[in-house]
Amino acid sequence: MSAANRRSLWRGAGRLIVKRVGLALVTLLLVSAVIFTISGLLPGDAAQEVLGRGATPEQIAALRHEMGLDRPAPVRYAEWLADIVRGDPGQSLVANKPVADIISERLPNTLTLAALATLVSVPFAFLIGIASAVSRGRKLDRALNIATLSMVALPEFLVATIAVLVFAVELLWLPSITIVPKNPTFAEYVRAYAMPVMVLAVGVVAQLSRMIRAAIITELDRPYVEMALLKGVRPLRLIFRHVLPNAVGPIVNAMALSLSYLFGGAIIVETIFNYPGLASLMVNAVTSRDMPLLQACAMIFCAAYLLLVLIADTIAILANPRLRQA
Amino acid sequence: MVDLISTHVSRRTLLGGLAAGLVVNGVGIGTALGQPRVGGRIRVASTSASMADTLDPAKGGTATDYIRHYMLYSGLTQFDGRLRGRPGLAERIETQDNIVWNIRLRRGVHFHNGKPLTVDDVIFSLMRHRDPAAGSMVKAVADQFASAKRTGPLDLQLRLNGPNPDLPAILAVSHFLIVENGRRDFGRANGTGPYSCSEFSPGIRTIVRRNPNYWKPGRPYLEEIELIAIPDEISRVNALLSGDVQMVNAVGPSSVKRVRATSTHSIMEIPSGLFTDLIMRRDNPVTANPDFVLAMKYLQDRELIKRALFRGFATIANDHPISPVDPNFNPDIPQRPFDPDRAKFLLKRSGLLGVRLPVYAAPAANASIDMGSVLQEHAARIGLKLAVNRMPSDGYWATHWMKHPMTFGNNNQRPTTDMMFSLFFQSKALSNESGWNNPRFDRLLLEARNTTDAVLRKQIYGEMQWIVHQYGGLAIPAFISLLDGYDRRLKGLFPIPLGGFMGYNFAEYAWWDA
């Protein structure tokens, strides 16, 4: 690649990223407005939730004033917005702590779980996806198809509950809830994460492998694949050297969606394995009406989704010579 | 006639109450009589955790909070197995008139940071609840503290606004645990409790370490306790059975069989005054109709509820809130039977058989959804159409509870009979669930407070139970037993009916036998 080429590549990518970041900010603004609006429809507020059902109206009014909840909603939103623009997500109404502290405590947990689940599921998904695409319509394909279908066919909570009953309660191999000790050894680490990662991976592998299969099959129908076969290219080389580089676009896109699910959709796994992640934090923020915390969680999920999609698009563009020079 | 019944009742109640107390204590002592040993590290799981978790006893709102606070702080008094206030940091609590109370503190008690306990700490800890800014959950209770003054190096005098013979029990409640004088920031805990805090992450975990300078010599026994919360019942029981936690509360009745089937774990059943009630509001013409209310009470299939919903881990209740656990329980009120025909007759008489009413229930009110289903089913059979609206727990108390003609409520065991009645049945009470107004009941409540004679008070309470049973707007089908699951190696446990985990106070008593 010539230097000029490379320069134009980066300029193209740079322009794309600037544009996408701008759009992402618009989306984030929209999300925050949506969250603020619908959370305004929720019954009760943080003051009521903190004080419980025995509280007197005077007590609630006092706390409401202290929390600043007695001011009009648009004012509160504007203030929140002004703060977030400065990079300060504010103070939790309930926990008496900066939201940033609370998030920084939970975010690594969610990232770890998502990262591990990704590490486990992606290779399996590729293996299954490729194997069934190559054997399209044959017995192996059908068997893998049924297997992946069965994997998505059961509700996640049932899979998790069965796994706990078998591996934790009956066999006592694995802990039933995920508690990672401080400074864990590798074995402790694996034991702690084995089940939640497994349960998350089941769904992701099934979905992702089906997407990979579809993406590969789409490519297999293209003329260059026939040409490669007529050159004498063998199946493995065909898949890895010829097909995958062209299927990267849809595959990374599917991966981005799966990963964003791992990030924000792990609420059931977090509940069953009692894992202190962001999803359950957000649920908590909803139930305690802790608006700054709720907004912060929503922003993170939205940003993560947009970031993943941006990364996927960037990879897709870099992998496609035609697009990356446009 | 009313008088006749209540006097007749009172003696037997007294005897029954004493006998029950003996049994309870007997079990407690028996278990504790093994050889308690110091050491062991356990993890226990309660039901709820949130960002609102706090180290401030005044703000405690969940079982997890209460447990945490009892581990870290001590109160002037402590509950025993019969919910009586026993001396704690207070060596003596004395009164002549139930209004002025003289309290003498124990000598040589120190906070975790080494500061000795003083009268000022106690005065601060009691009086701070009255300040609205403190956000205390028991402000309403603390409002009866008129003043507190220091009367000696270890003595103080607490004056109430009116008589209250139950003060020793009230002071045992976790919210009144003693904190340092002037402490407002509860980012860290400094108490006189059996354990000191080594880690606290709201919504995640609390880790406490044995306080070697605890004022009860030899106690506590456990070296370290990690308190977490597992809101999902199945997960909680699974965590117990897989050995990830050693004790849990709120085991579901249907999980008991599973736990008991193991050789390693067991269940402690704690009969308590916890109940879920169907509330019929007086401000709606239908639910204010006495015939309708009575019909609903007759439609309670108490046997089925006890058997199917609670697998027998419940006591059939009689539409009043005082359970047999309570020393003031009146056993002489005839049990109201399940009688659909009677209900149908009453409904017909009132002309309300055709009404269509929604019943609001939520998982937040223990078993209320299933109770609603049972009621709905039986109502349908006599031609009454009820719709059960299942609400999410979130927001239920603020939005639905007591806000519709028929909702389900749920009430914990209260430390005293007076508290139960004054919080939920007095006509002016904030949580007067049915919104009823019974002048005689209100008058009796004050009379009981003014009475120093325990026997007489019990008589009065007995009559009040009858009034609620007969005229109250609540259907209370059953008292729900609390079920704690524990590892059999965990010893020293006995039930305190206030709540699970030995009335949230297990940490002081439990020891690890391994």
Place this chain on the structure above:
Amino acid sequence: MNPAPHVEVRNLIVTVPGPDGAPLRIVDDVSFEVARGEVLALIGESGSGKTTIALALMGYGRGGAAISGRIRVGDATLDGGGASLAAQRGRQISYVAQSAAAAFNPARRVIDQVIEPALIHRTASSGDARASAVELFRALGLPSPETIGSRYPHELSGGQLQRLMAAMALITRPDLVIFDEPTTALDVTTQVSVLQAFRRVVRQQGATGVYVSHDLAVVAQMADQILVLNRGRVREHNRTGKLLAAPADDYTQLLIAAAHPHVKAQAAVPAKPEPLLEIAGLHAGYGPIDREGRPTLPVLSDVSLTIMRGAAVGVIGESGSGKSTVARVVAGLLAPVTGTVSLAGEPLAPTVSGRTREQLRRVQIVFQNADVALNPAHSVGDILGRVLRFYHDLRGADAQRRVAELLDLIRLPAAVAERRCDELSGGQKQRVNLARALAANPDLILCDEVTSALDTVVRGAILDLLADLRRDLGVAYMFISHDIATVKALCDEIVVLYKGTTVQSGRRESYDTPPLHPYTDLLIRSVPELRPGWLADETVQAAAPFAHMPESTHLCRLLPRCPLAISGRCDAIAPPLRKTSAGHMLLCHRTEAELIG
């Protein structure tokens, strides 16, 4: 010398699973042999089985096709006695596909793909393979042979890719090369040089060839013997010269006849010609308009043309000449940057949204590919009926009657109205495509390459239909094509576009003799003739003195390709528009006399 033929095929039968599951023969009992070093052509229309036979020579069946019979190529056989055919793919037998643009992997550099057969079959080390690839690039006449391989397919033109594909096929020095319509997708001017390069290099390597095509004239240049196929069966098999001179089979005769497009009907020129469509000073393109008022991707610059009522004007040019853009502007699908389009004297609004329904009705557009121009979800009746309702508010029985009339007009049975478009053949679809335009009772039909995707025999029929319709209905055509022979057959006037500028325009007859614009001359001379040896004689691609010059929009666009360019004039100033004595217009510095001489 081996007396046995190099390629031997006996009783070849290829079947595919039919729609109802029963096997369907797409090649039926075909036998032939090819001596070493000879070239056999397989010729036929689409569906004749020619590609299937070619692929069977590599032991390859598309989409689950089952191959039976005896095939031997050298020592390799279909059933694996000796080496199997499949194992020889890319080594002893190689393949040049129809569309190199699709057959190259878009994500990989060309050089990696070209040398891949050598690496897979270990016939050469990577370095040696690269060196011989560069040699082949040079031999095939590719520009900058040293570096062209490091490009990606989308950076190269169709002609370049086709040559690169040939290099890929030849890199392992195979005994047998199969060419599958290798020049069909190319412009006619490119086709000649590609064919010449192929023939030269294959001869050098002494390989045997199998050449698949639908174009007899091309085949005549490449093949020693020709096998004529129709619906999977052999119709005639003979040496090239004999077959062309004395076709025995009536199908072969039909093919030869169709190779020269002509129409039977000729429209009478109206007595008093009045202009129907006038285009003046048209500039158009795609993308945002810059400060100088030019679009990012300029396509047309200063195009003017007039179509008289009832006339047929041909617009000709190679791909990228902007000929379809003219039609899109006229139809109002693309707003011109500057310039006017007027219909019968009334100026038309730049886009559809500004035009009246009546104006829209009078100009109809027909696209090249009937497969995508007809909505597969609708029946023929729906498609025609919609136009009738839209423009004429015809409904119910009236509409049905008119649909039947229209179908009759395009010589399809009335029952076709019930059919969905995907149940029709290619020719039938193109007729329906025309009928849809006719349903509007238009004054002008814009025909955008309407015959290009059709087989030669079908193409002839459609041309006849177009001529008849013009005669009977008096409709005018703007007939856009890349094929000068077709245009000459149908149109009275012809406009030649090169890179968005009109280089020549005038009456049809004026294209038969010089003076011709150098580009028109190139176009005409590039059309292969139906005689063996034409390619060898022809020196179509004369050296262009300014081949090194980059193209400039200010100068003659043809400059880098023009053999007649004049130093100091053509590379300095824009060419003038000349009117010749024969009455046509030429955009060239050369005078009429110079162009005749």
Place this chain on the structure above:
Amino acid sequence: MKRGNLARAIRAFPWSGKLGLALVLFWITIALVGRLIAPYPSGAFVSYEVFAGASGKFWFGSDFLGRDVLSRLLVGAQFTVGLSAVAVTIAVALGTGFALTAAVGPRWLDELLSRAMDTLISIPSKIFALVLVAAFGSSILLLTLIVSITYVPGNFRIARSLAVGLARLDYVEVARARGEGRPYIALVEILPNMIRPLFADIGLRFVFIVLLLSGLSFLGLGLQPPDADLGSLVRENVNGLGEGALAILVPALAIASLTVGVNLLIDAATQGKVQ
């Protein structure tokens, strides 16, 4: 003639496709007639024993409250199939409607719709459901809406790319040149050609909706008792899992056979198209 085509297409299905079709038809039938053939009222406490095994009186045993599992299953299937079908219809109608609007409308509208969809998709669906249920209370209507809205963006993505591709085709150009309006182009020219590829998406989304509904039941946001969809049946009887009660196994199997069946059918139908 069309019927003949359909029959031939079905006959050409692989066995898995036929199995899928059979399962789907079975569940549709159950959804239609389940309530009529249920032996007991679904809310009735008919068995003294809870989590009872199969017996002549209760074919699939009793549930955690002693209700008849078979009856609850029959009624639950109606909720699951019906609610999912309605929800998927709404989701696809909205998603595809927006997609068509984006494909034929002005660029800014496309951009606006895409941002709105990004907004929706980036809020985790179950938390979204939690907030809405907390705000408006749980009702079948709300549940259907939540589940539909959750799957609008996914359908939009696919439908938009299909529609944008189709909008470039010549027959759309022809219609545009004829002077047809945007609604005609979207609904008559583009939409009919999206239906087949969308079918696969509709099927997948149906499965996701069934699973999301059961996920919501797990979080206590599902149907109101005594009504229960299949997911709620699994959830409410999950305590019986340890003892392998039919009350949980049967509804779990029902969900699995429904989702697998739909997928097998789609696979067969779309593969048949390719060949």
